[in-house]
Amino acid sequence: MSGSRKTTKSKKRRQTIGLLIDNVYGVGGYTPAVWTAVAEAAREQDANLICFAGGTLGHSPFNEFVSQANLLYDLVTPESVDGLIVCGNTLNAFLTPEETQAFCDRYHNIPAVSVGLMLRDMPDVLVDNDKGLRDAVTHLIQHHGYRRIAFIRGPEDHEEAEIRYGAYTQTLAEHGVPLDPDLVAPGDFLPATGAAAIRLLLDERKTDFEAVVAANDNMALGAMEALQARGMRAPYDVAVVGFDDTEEARAATPSLTTVRQPTREVGRVAVETLLALLAGEPVPERVTLPTELVVRQSCGCLAPGVAQAAVEPVVAAGGTLKSVLAAQRESILSEMVQAVGTSPVAQEEVASWSAQLLDAFAADLQKEREAPDSFLQTLDGVLRQATEQGSNVTSWHGAVSVVGQHLLR
Numbered sequence: 001m002s003g004s005r006k007t008t009k010s011k012k013r014r015q016t017i018g019l020l021i022d023n024v025y026g027v028g029g030y031t032p033a034v035w036t037a038v039a040e041a042a043r044e045q046d047a048n049l050i051c052f053a054g055g056t057l058g059h060s061p062f063n064e065f066v067s068q069a070n071l072l073y074d075l076v077t078p079e080s081v082d083g084l085i086v087c088g089n090t091l092n093a094f095l096t097p098e099e100t101q102a103f104c105d106r107y108h109n110i111p112a113v114s115v116g117l118m119l120r121d122m123p124d125v126l127v128d129n130d131k132g133l134r135d136a137v138t139h140l141i142q143h144h145g146y147r148r149i150a151f152i153r154g155p156e157d158h159e160e161a162e163i164r165y166g167a168y169t170q171t172l173a174e175h176g177v178p179l180d181p182d183l184v185a186p187g188d189f190l191p192a193t194g195a196a197a198i199r200l201l202l203d204e205r206k207t208d209f210e211a212v213v214a215a216n217d218n219m220a221l222g223a224m225e226a227l228q229a230r231g232m233r234a235p236y237d238v239a240v241v242g243f244d245d246t247e248e249a250r251a252a253t254p255s256l257t258t259v260r261q262p263t264r265e266v267g268r269v270a271v272e273t274l275l276a277l278l279a280g281e282p283v284p285e286r287v288t289l290p291t292e293l294v295v296r297q298s299c300g301c302l303a304p305g306v307a308q309a310a311v312e313p314v315v316a317a318g319g320t321l322k323s324v325l326a327a328q329r330e331s332i333l334s335e336m337v338q339a340v341g342t343s344p345v346a347q348e349e350v351a352s353w354s355a356q357l358l359d360a361f362a363a364d365l366q367k368e369r370e371a372p373d374s375f376l377q378t379l380d381g382v383l384r385q386a387t388e389q390g391s392n393v394t395s396w397h398g399a400v401s402v403v404g405q406h407l408l409r
Contacts, residue, residue, distance in 0.1 A: 004053065004386050005048070006273060006305055007322070011090060012049055014046055014052060015047045015048070015082045015083065015275060015278055015293060016047070016048040016049075016080070016081050016082050016083075017038075017042055017047050017048065017050070017079035017081065017082070017083055017084070017085060017271065017274060017275075018048050018049075018050050018051075018052055018076055018083070018084045018086060018087075019035065019038050019049060019050070019051045019052065019084075019085045019087065019092065020052050020054070020073060020076070020084060020085070020086045021051065021052070021053055021090055021091070022053065022054075022055060022056050022087070023053050023055065023088040023090075024032065024053050025053075026175075028245075029132045029218070029246050029248065030090070030216070030217070030218075030244045030246055030261070031130070031244065031356050032089070033142075033247075033263040034090070034115065034266060035051060035053075035088055035266060036263075036267070036300070037240070037263045037264045037266060037267025037268065038085060038270060038271060039047075039051075039267075040167070040264070040267065040268075041066040041267045041271035041272070041308050043163065044268075045271055045272070045275055047271065047275060048118050050080065050081060051100070052072050052073055052075065052076055053069075053072070054069045054072035054073045055069035055070055055072075055391045056072075056090070056091055056092070056093045056094055057070060057091050057095050057099075057100065057103055058095050058096065058099070058152050059093040063227060067273060068381065069109045071102075074101075074270040076109055077109060077110075077112070078109055081110065082105055082110075082111070082112070083111040083112060083113075083274045083275075083277065083278050084106075084110050084111070084112035084274075084279055085112070085113050085115060085270045085271070085274055086104060086112055086113070086114050086115065086117075086119065086122065087118060087162050087292075088100060088104070088114050088115065088117030089104075089115065089116025089117050089118055089158070089159070090116070090156060090286075092117065092153045092155075092157070092159075093154075093158060093188055093189060094374040095153070095157065096157045097159065100117070101119060101120060103351060104119050104120075104122070104307075105120075108121070110209035111274065111277045111278055112248045112274070112275045113125060113270050113273050113277065113294040114334060115270050116159075116160055116266075116267060117159050117160070118159065118286075122286075123273050123277065123283050123284060123285055123286065124285070124286045125266055125269050125270045125273065125287050125289070126249070126286065126287070126288045127261050127262065127266065127288065127289050127290075127291050128161055128288055128290050129160050129163040129164050129167065129243075129288065129289050129291070129350075130164075130166070130167045130290060131290070132164075132167075132243065132259035132260075132291030132293065133164040133167035133171070133213070133243065133259065134167045134170070134171045134242050135170060135259065135291075135292055136213055136243070136257070136258075136259050136292040137149060137167070137168055137172065137296065138171055138172040138175070138286070139214060139241075139293060139299065140211050140213070140239060140256075141171075141175045141177065142175075142384040143301070144239065144299065144300055145209040146211045146239065147177050147210070148180075148181065148183065148208060148209040148210045148211070149168075149172070149177070149209065149210065149211045149212070149213060150184070150185065150186070150197075150201055150207070150209040150211070150212040150213070151165065151168045151184050151212070151213050151214075151215075151217045152184040152185050152186075152187040152193070152194055152212065152213070152214040152215060152220075152223060153165050153184065153185065153186055153187050153215055153274065153405075154188065154189050154219075155187075155189065156186075156232055157227045159243065159393075161189070161215050164215045164243060165184075165215065168213060169272065180207075182201075182205045182207050183201070184210055185197035185200050185201055185206055187214065187215060187219045189216050189218055189219060190217065190218055190219070190222070191205070191213065191218045191221055191222030191394050192222060193219055193222065193228035194214055194218065194219030194220060194221065194222025194223035194224075194226065195222040195223065196221065197214075197223055197228075198212075198223050198226040198227055199226065199263070201215055202230070203318075207339075209238065209240060210239065211239035211240070211241065211299070212238060212239070212240055212241070212245065213241045213268035214240075214241070214242050215241075216241035216242060216243050216246055216366045217243060217244040217245070217246045217248060217249045217256060217258055218242075218244075218246075218248075219238050220241065220242030220243075220246055220256055220298075220362050221242065221249065221252055221256065222250070222255070222259070222305070223280070224239060224240045224252065224298065227240070231390065233298055233384075233387050234254055235254065235297060235298050235300035235385055236300075239257075239298065239300050240256065240257070240298045240299070241256075241257045241258060241298065242256050242257070242258040242259070243258055243259045243260065244258060244259070244261050245258045245261060245294050246258075249296075250296075250297070251350070254296070254297035254298045254387065255296035255297050255298065255299045255303065255385075256296055256297050257294065257296045257298045257299035258293075258294055258296070259291050259292070259293055259294070259299070260291060260292045260293075260294045261291060262289050262290070262291070262292075262328050265289050266289060269287050269289065269361075269373065275297075292405035297383075302376070302379070316372065323405065324407060325358075325362055325407075328406055329358070332358060332402060332403065333351060333354050333358060335406075336354040336357070336358070336403065337350050337351055337354055337399075337404045339395065339399045340391075340396060340398065340399050340403050341395050341398075344389060344390045344391060345386065345389050345390075345391045353382045353386070354399060356378055356381075357378055357382060357383065357399065357400065357403065357404055357408070358403055360375040360377075360378035360379075361403050362407070363375075365407070376379070379396075379400070382396065383396060
């Protein structure tokens with residue numbers, strides 16, 4: 001790539017990479033995941049890494065001290081680093097694109113790579129935000145039949161947020177679903193604005209919706225928590241979908257359907273591109289990495305492993321199905337209860353639900369019921385009751401696995 005940025009061709013010493021990023025605190029968020037990925041890639045490439053976690057640029061309405069943290073970015077000089085990775089999509093929530101570019105221009109004499117944001121004179125490492133969000137909205141429309149789909153936007157001047165919002169409006173149009181402006185709420189990628197969006201939609205606009213898609217996982221989880229506080233359970237009352245696939249999304253109850261960003265690959269490509277740039281090698285102007293829709297419980301789907309166990313061709317292990325059930329029923333039920341583990345639900349009720357699941361599973365295998373998906377219907381009912389009583393839905397996947405271990409091979 002040609003440009004005005006100076007390159008350094010030293011091969012006799014370890015290169016020092018600077019990472020400009022909003023923050024690295026917390027567990028399981030997008031920015032810590034990017035930081036971890038860049039750190040791992042730098043280690044693999046035998047490069048030093050200095051992280052400048054100076055907060056979002058400009059004035060934040062949520063943190064009056066963020067401008068003081070921005071002073072950390074003044075420490076970046078050609079003497080302190082050989083090259084920069086600018087995680088621009090985490091820095092510019094409160095700036096216009098022009099202001100973000102002006103900030104980055106101060107580092108014009110340092111070779112740099114941009115992550116998540118197209119910047120002048122820098123190679124870009126991006127993800128396919130458009131396809132990821134399209135896949136999420138299409139899933140809600142085609143698989144679940146939803147048409148009243150709300151959307152929580154990111155910052156209006158944020159490049160990735162605008163791409164995701166554009167994908168939402170275009171996908172609705174492609175499926176003949178009218179865009180209702182009352183179903184679109186503002187946001188800024190923070191959990192609090194996910195909750196604020198629910199208040200806006202339900203209390204002020206008094207809209208009805210079947211699903212809500214948020215421009216990132218933080219806002220989706222904030223929205224889901226706000227819904228639960230109102231006694232509205234995802235996915236039974238409202239389906240919820242996010243974007244990023246953070247650790248919090250995977251650990252949530254119910255687990256969050258989301259679009260996975262390949263953060264490990266983003267970190268690797270960014271480091272490799274920068275080191276190639278420093279070595280004077282040609283690099284692509286832009287690399288766009290694929291995203292992936294990850295279907296979990298919050299949209300109304302079963303976990304893939306549970307769904308597969310319910311529908312795949314099966315054979316009873318260790319004899320006929322009836323003989324296995326006759327010999328092992330009590331031990332299977334005991335293991336199912338143990339798999340659920342500690343729960344606010346009474347043990348007697350857990351045992352009753354386990355028996356319902358086991359009987360429905362066996363009935364489907366034996367084709368004793370007219371409905372071929374009686375197990376799935378029973379599981380849906382159990383999960384609904386478990387959610388209403390505060391039980392961890394994920395623990396019931398273990399109970400289903402116990403059934404498969406005993407009855408399938």
